[in-house]
Amino acid sequence: MSSPVRQMTHRRLPPLPGVAPHRRQGRRSPVNDMVITGVTCSPGLISHHSSRSTHSSSTMYPRTPDLQTETVTQFLFDNPDFLDSFVIQHVHEDRVRQWSQRKHKGQGHNALTLTNGDLFKDHRSNWKNCIQSKKWRVLQELTKDNTTNKARVFTELAACAAESVNADGHNLYLVDDQNQLFLASKSSKNQRAPTTCVGRIEPRTTLPAYVAYTKESVVTQNLVGDPRFPLGFGVETEKGVSAIAVPLLHGSNTILGVVELYRNYGNMPFSVEEEEVAEMMLVWADICMEYVEMYNSMMKQRKLNDFLLAVTKSIFQDIVSMDTVIMKIMNYAKKLVIADRASLFLVDTKSRELYARIFDTGRVEEHIPQKEIRFPMDRGVAGHVASTGEVLNIADAYTDSRFNRDVDLQTGYRTKSILCMPIYNRGNIIGVVQMVNKIDGVFTKGDEESFETFAIYCGLALHHAKLYDKIRRSEQKYRVAVEVLSYHSQCNDEEYQMIKTMPIPDDIPDILDYDYSPWAIDNDNKPVYVLYMMRDIFKMHSQRFDIDDMIRFTLTVRKNYRNVPYHNWAHAFSVAHAMFAVIKTSQHHFTPIESLALYIACLCHDLDHRGKTNAFMVKSAAPLAAIYSTSTMEHHHFNHTVTILQNEGHNIFKHLTSAEYKQILSDIRHCILATDLALFFGNRSRLQDIADKGEFSWDNAEHRRLVMANSMTAADLCSMYKPWDLQVQLVDVIMEEFWQQGDEERSQGLTPMPMMDRQKKNELPHLEVGFLVGICLPCYEVMAQILPETKPMVNGAIANLKKWRELAEKEAMEKEKENQEPQKPQQTDDNQDNEIEKQPMISEKPSDDAKVTSEKTLLSTGDGLDDSASDTSFLAADKPLPDISSDQTSNISVSSEKTALSLHSEESR
Numbered sequence: 001m002s003s004p005v006r007q008m009t010h011r012r013l014p015p016l017p018g019v020a021p022h023r024r025q026g027r028r029s030p031v032n033d034m035v036i037t038g039v040t041c042s043p044g045l046i047s048h049h050s051s052r053s054t055h056s057s058s059t060m061y062p063r064t065p066d067l068q069t070e071t072v073t074q075f076l077f078d079n080p081d082f083l084d085s086f087v088i089q090h091v092h093e094d095r096v097r098q099w100s101q102r103k104h105k106g107q108g109h110n111a112l113t114l115t116n117g118d119l120f121k122d123h124r125s126n127w128k129n130c131i132q133s134k135k136w137r138v139l140q141e142l143t144k145d146n147t148t149n150k151a152r153v154f155t156e157l158a159a160c161a162a163e164s165v166n167a168d169g170h171n172l173y174l175v176d177d178q179n180q181l182f183l184a185s186k187s188s189k190n191q192r193a194p195t196t197c198v199g200r201i202e203p204r205t206t207l208p209a210y211v212a213y214t215k216e217s218v219v220t221q222n223l224v225g226d227p228r229f230p231l232g233f234g235v236e237t238e239k240g241v242s243a244i245a246v247p248l249l250h251g252s253n254t255i256l257g258v259v260e261l262y263r264n265y266g267n268m269p270f271s272v273e274e275e276e277v278a279e280m281m282l283v284w285a286d287i288c289m290e291y292v293e294m295y296n297s298m299m300k301q302r303k304l305n306d307f308l309l310a311v312t313k314s315i316f317q318d319i320v321s322m323d324t325v326i327m328k329i330m331n332y333a334k335k336l337v338i339a340d341r342a343s344l345f346l347v348d349t350k351s352r353e354l355y356a357r358i359f360d361t362g363r364v365e366e367h368i369p370q371k372e373i374r375f376p377m378d379r380g381v382a383g384h385v386a387s388t389g390e391v392l393n394i395a396d397a398y399t400d401s402r403f404n405r406d407v408d409l410q411t412g413y414r415t416k417s418i419l420c421m422p423i424y425n426r427g428n429i430i431g432v433v434q435m436v437n438k439i440d441g442v443f444t445k446g447d448e449e450s451f452e453t454f455a456i457y458c459g460l461a462l463h464h465a466k467l468y469d470k471i472r473r474s475e476q477k478y479r480v481a482v483e484v485l486s487y488h489s490q491c492n493d494e495e496y497q498m499i500k501t502m503p504i505p506d507d508i509p510d511i512l513d514y515d516y517s518p519w520a521i522d523n524d525n526k527p528v529y530v531l532y533m534m535r536d537i538f539k540m541h542s543q544r545f546d547i548d549d550m551i552r553f554t555l556t557v558r559k560n561y562r563n564v565p566y567h568n569w570a571h572a573f574s575v576a577h578a579m580f581a582v583i584k585t586s587q588h589h590f591t592p593i594e595s596l597a598l599y600i601a602c603l604c605h606d607l608d609h610r611g612k613t614n615a616f617m618v619k620s621a622a623p624l625a626a627i628y629s630t631s632t633m634e635h636h637h638f639n640h641t642v643t644i645l646q647n648e649g650h651n652i653f654k655h656l657t658s659a660e661y662k663q664i665l666s667d668i669r670h671c672i673l674a675t676d677l678a679l680f681f682g683n684r685s686r687l688q689d690i691a692d693k694g695e696f697s698w699d700n701a702e703h704r705r706l707v708m709a710n711s712m713t714a715a716d717l718c719s720m721y722k723p724w725d726l727q728v729q730l731v732d733v734i735m736e737e738f739w740q741q742g743d744e745e746r747s748q749g750l751t752p753m754p755m756m757d758r759q760k761k762n763e764l765p766h767l768e769v770g771f772l773v774g775i776c777l778p779c780y781e782v783m784a785q786i787l788p789e790t791k792p793m794v795n796g797a798i799a800n801l802k803k804w805r806e807l808a809e810k811e812a813m814e815k816e817k818e819n820q821e822p823q824k825p826q827q828t829d830d831n832q833d834n835e836i837e838k839q840p841m842i843s844e845k846p847s848d849d850a851k852v853t854s855e856k857t858l859l860s861t862g863d864g865l866d867d868s869a870s871d872t873s874f875l876a877a878d879k880p881l882p883d884i885s886s887d888q889t890s891n892i893s894v895s896s897e898k899t900a901l902s903l904h905s906e907e908s909r
Contacts, residue, residue: 097164098273150174150256153288154248155185158259161281162187165244165274167261173198173208173234174257181208183235184257198234201255208234208258211245215255217279218245221269223262239264244278248285256289297446304450307332308457325465329458333433336454337419337447340437345382346462347430352377354386354432373410380404382432385420389429391452394418395442419443421451425459433458490647491555499551504531512581514792517726518574526573527554530603533580534652537599541592544655553650557604560640564611565737566730576602578718582711586787589698590708593660597667598708600652602715604641605672609633611737614676616745631676638672667708674709675716677775683709684782691785707786714783714793720776721796724803731768735761765807772801 076083087096154172162170172185179201199205201212207229211218223232223243233240240262248256259282263270310332330342345354355374377383381392384402397403397415408415416437423431433455435443508529510516521529531550538545561569579602582588583595590598610617614632617625628635642665645651653661674683687706690696696703719730735755742756754760755767780793 094164094166097277102273102276150289150292151184153292154257154259154285157282157285157288158185158261159187161246161259161278162261164277164281165261165270166263167244167270168264168267169237169240169262171208171233171235171237171260171262172257173212173260175201175212175255181212181234181258186235204228204230206231206234207243207245208260211247211258212255215247215249217247217275219243219270219272219275233262234258234260237262237264239266241265242267242269244270244275246278246282248282248289250286250289256285300446300450304336304453307336307454312457322462322465322469325461329433329461333435333451333454333458336450337435337443338439339419339435339443340439341413341435343382343434343436344458345386345432345434347377347386347432348374354380354382375404375406380406381418381420382434385422385434386429386432389422391422391448392418392420393443393448394420417442419447419451421448421455423455423459423462425463430459430462486647489556489560490650491552491559495555496551499527499531499555500548502528504528504535508532511577512584514578514581514721514790514796515723516577516581517722518577519570519726519730521573523569526569527551527558530554530573530576533576534599537580537583537596541595543592543596545652546654549649549652549654552647553644553652554603556644556647556650557607560607560644562609562611564609565740566734567606567609567611567737572603572606574718575605575715578602578715579711582715582787582790586789588707588787590704593656593664594667594704594708597664598671598711600641600664601668601671601712604644604668605637605675605712605716606633607637607640607644609637612741614678616741619750631673631678634673634676638669641668641672670705671708671712674712677713679709680713680775680779684713684779687786688778688782691782696786710779710783710786714779714790717776717779720772720800721780721793723796724800727800731764735764762811765804765811768804769801769808772797772804777801 151172151174154174158170158172161167169187171183171187173181174184176182181198181201183196183198199209201209203210203213204227207218207220207223210229218228220226220243222241223229224241233243241264243260243262245261246259248259250256259278261270261278310328326344330344333339334342343356345356347353348355353374353376355372375383377386381394381397381400381402381404383404384390385392392402394400394403395417397418398405400418403415403418413436419435419438421433422429423433433451435447435451438447502525505528511529511533518526518529531547531554534550534554535545535547537543557572558569561567561572576599579598583590583598588595610633612620614625617632622632624636625632645653653664656664673679683706687696687703687710690703690706698704719727719734722730738756739758739761742752742758745752745756754763776797777794780790780797784791784794
């Protein structure tokens with residue numbers, strides 16, 4: 001590129017008066033010359049024509065021997081391009097900056113100039129007028145660097161200021177919290193290294209100390225011998241003599257540091273204009289520093305948020321062990337405050353000690369557990385924090401009396417600065433996090449604030465980790481307990497071998513009779529009878545089975561029935577026999593899976609029964625009641641059945657397909673839950689309605705499920721249709737179980753129900769009559785309506801009802817006599833009238849209305865129905881019932897049962 005002077009020769013400008021135009025030989029410009037008359041000009045001006053001037057002025061100036069100021073001014077107004085070109089090509093940029101500073105200092109920031117009467121505004125920023133644009137870009141990039149700190153920003157500004165005033169060197173001093181000056185950067189090889197203290201802020205010492213004290217700029221032509229700062233520069237320079245010192249202020253009161261610019265001996269001293277340039281350069285320190293601090297604060301907050309998010313994810317996703325969580329906490333904490341090491345001590349409240357198994361080794365990947373370290377809570381910095389809850393920020397650990405050097409001795413690490421903070425959980429200190437040796441200085445107030453928020457999440461993480469450890473240990477204990485219980489709740493090899501050696505008979509006489517007594521069979525022989533019936537049902541439907549699994553399953557089921565008076569293994573065997581009789585004798589259309597499910601459900605329907613009703617389990621806040629809110633014991637019976645099936649060598653359904661297996665478990669669950677009398681009324685009512693309307697169909701799966709549910713209740717109540725002598729014995733057994741529950745309730749200050757009250761045992765006949773009329777006969781009758789072959793259930797129940805009514809009437813008559821004996825021989829007329837009114841109450845043949853009324857009274861006490869009440873009476877009659885012939889009982893019982901259903905429905909609503 002050609003030089004500016006050479007470029008000027010390529011253009012024609014109007015010659016000044018008396019001066020011939022300067023042209024290159026052999027070339028002539030096509031533009032007419034501009035002639036200014038009456039003006040003389042030095043030859044040096046001839047070559048300074050604007051390279052961009054393309055027009056000539058028509059103004060003619062008067063000829064004068066000397067060039068006047070007004071004439072030149074007018075010429076520059078008329079030729080602004082000439083002025084621009086001249087300044088750009090021949091005026092140094094430092095001179096331009098000085099002109100700009102003086103103009104703004106005198107006129108403020110109103111950069112308006114008048115050109116030919118027009119107003120123009122200079123849109124260039126003051127920063128561009130002061131320094132090169134590349135310096136601004138450097139600062140802009142610097143402030144966006146997330147590692148930027150105060151020293152880096154001020155160092156760059158000091159270098160820019162030194163370049164702007166052509167200084168030979170510069171020094172940057174920063175002020176700490178103790179009002180001391182530290183050398184932060186230098187441009188020459190001084191004897192002192194950066195970050196060394198050069199003295200306190202006070203007058204009559206050094207130049208930077210004086211400027212920091214007065215907070216005013218100083219320019220000195222000769223530093224030697226100046227009484228204001230007799231010690232000279234803050235640090236030794238090579239040949240520095242002239243100096244400019246500018247304070248770096250935050251606002252107007254806070255001193256941040258001092259920039260010291262100097263020139264060596266033999267160079268021109270600094271001028272006032274150069275001091276102004278330095279001031280304008282460094283006035284941006286406050287703005288840049290505020291921007292950097294804001295940016296760093298935002299970055300720190302973002303990093304803190306990211307950290308907290310990572311901790312939260314660790315709590316809910318990455319919890320494996322307490323050691324893993326501790327390592328995550330230490331690694332994240334170290335990054336948060338830029339520390340070299342991190343330690344976490346947990347509090348042992350029993351021994352009042354702090355302990356730690358893991359120490360950060362300075363690298364994230366090193367997290368191998370080390371030997372546990374323990375020390376009392378009253379020792380060391382961590383002990384002081386754990387005892388008092390105070391946050392400690394120590395710049396020099398070995399000068400602090402609370403510092404415990406034993407940890408350094410055990411770990412072999414040298415501790416310098418410490419930031420220690422307690423970790424709280426529910427108001428209690430559970431640990432202490434200790435950050436050691438900040439990498440770039442000492443821990444600040446900002447580190448404390450960030451660490452405070454972090455400590456909250458530390459507490460949350462440690463709390464969840466402890467809970468996880470407890471749950472994991474509890475799970476292991478639970479597995480051990482299950483193994484132990486499984487061993488003791490399963491049949492042993494001796495039992496298995498004994499039953500396996502016993503032959504299963506091919507035929508058992510009279511086993512299909514409804515009057516058959518399962519209770520007469522010896523307990524050791526009952527498993528053989530169960531296997532006989534189970535094998536028959538499997539073979540009846542061509543189902544595959546494993547006899548060894550059937551033996552283990554049967555023996556384990558027997559072992560899991562508790563030794564309670566009634567709901568024991570003998571009861572389960574009798575219910576299974578009753579269902580076997582129904583399946584074998586009736587013309588049903590149950591599927592093979594449904595038939596097998598009915599039998600197994602009866603065998604397991606009272607597994608692990610505790611001899612208590614559902615109402616008692618809820619009232620006593622038993623754990624089972626908390627798990628199952630409805631049909632408490634029934635749900636437990638089914639779940640226990642599934643548990644037995646899952647034991648090794650107990651799955652009698654292992655040869656079924658997956659679909660068949662799911663179906664049979666669903667049917668078993670349905671059947672076992674149906675033994676809850678709270679569900680009986682609804683199931684029986686729907687089935688009775690379908691049967692009365694003649695809509696029942698075996699092809700309808702829902703109809704079959706209703707029959708299955710009703711069949712389970714009928715089998716569960718099998719003792720009520722057995723011969724009279726057997727039933728009386730069974731009622732005595734079950735009442736003993738109920739009375740034991742009543743005695744326990746009374747010992748707890750509760751009032752038991754009448755059927756549970758041993759003190760009301762004389763009301764047993766009335767209760768049995770009500771139970772037969774309200775529940776048993778309606779159940780058996782709808783069974784006989786669907787499966788006529790089950791009519792013996794109805795007949796047996798009717799025969800027993802007649803016996804219980806006789807006893808109820810006898811009991812009522814004896815009670816009436818007892819009430820008459822204490823009366824006086826002489827009665828008044830009123831008493832005689834009352835006695836006469838009582839006579840119809842013992843009439844042998846009351847009206848039908850009286851019968852229904854009595855039965856309603858019997859049914860009125862059926863509030864707390866559940867599975868435990870299924871085989872006994874729980875309804876009371878206030879008055880004796882009349883004698884009803886057997887052929888009339890069936891119709892009356894149905895009517896009475898409907899009344900009972902109505903009353904139960906009203907109570908449910």
